[in-house]
Amino acid sequence: MTTEKIGLEDLPWRERQVVEVIYRLQEATAAQIQEQLEEPPSNSAIRAMLSRLEEKGVLTHREEGQRYFYKAVEAKNKVADSALKKLVGVFFNDSPASAATALLGMSEKLSSADIDQLQALIDKAKKEGR
Known part of the structure; x- marks a missing residue:
């Protein structure tokens, strides 16, 4: 796992879409995430992204039988605050x-x-x- 904190705005667009789906659903399996995406990547690509997002410290999972349920590590409002501060800094001169x-x-x-x-x-x- 990385020691540097990664914000949602720092993720590649497809990983960001995956995290946004998880925020919307609160917790989701790879199949549920795939269903929510427009022009979804393959199941193996989704699983690879979920693994990378866990390595980055953005997501965590719990196991229930053979299924993995993914959820965000940080609360949505905390991530939103961070993204908004960055947006205000970059586009509105703080x-x-x-x-x-x-x-x-x-x-x-x-x-x-x-x-x-x-x-x-x-x-x-x-x-x-x-």
């Missing part, structure tokens, strides 16, 4: 405000609940001095 502005610009219409939630987060950040 400016969360610039990233938020871009995201708001992508949305055609925000609901009142969305606006209230955003305002509450802004108020909380101000109160905490962030």
Whole structure:
């Protein structure tokens, strides 16, 4: 297993797709993963990717009879936070405000609940001095 921490964004696109399927299903067999992929690779290719992802420390598995059930090592929200920080750093010059502005610009219409939630987060950040 590698000692360097690997983020989802650092994986090749096909391995990233496999991990995304596992996050969506929470736990999956190679066959279940293969079913979820568009233009899926062969079963042996899926198994090879799962093995590499385990070596990289991204996935782990448990055995149930002859079947292996794979799951992610890190929680989805933790991985999402890491990927988002990297995205903000690379594309928005480490400016969360610039990233938020871009995201708001992508949305055609925000609901009142969305606006209230955003305002509450802004108020909380101000109160905490962030």
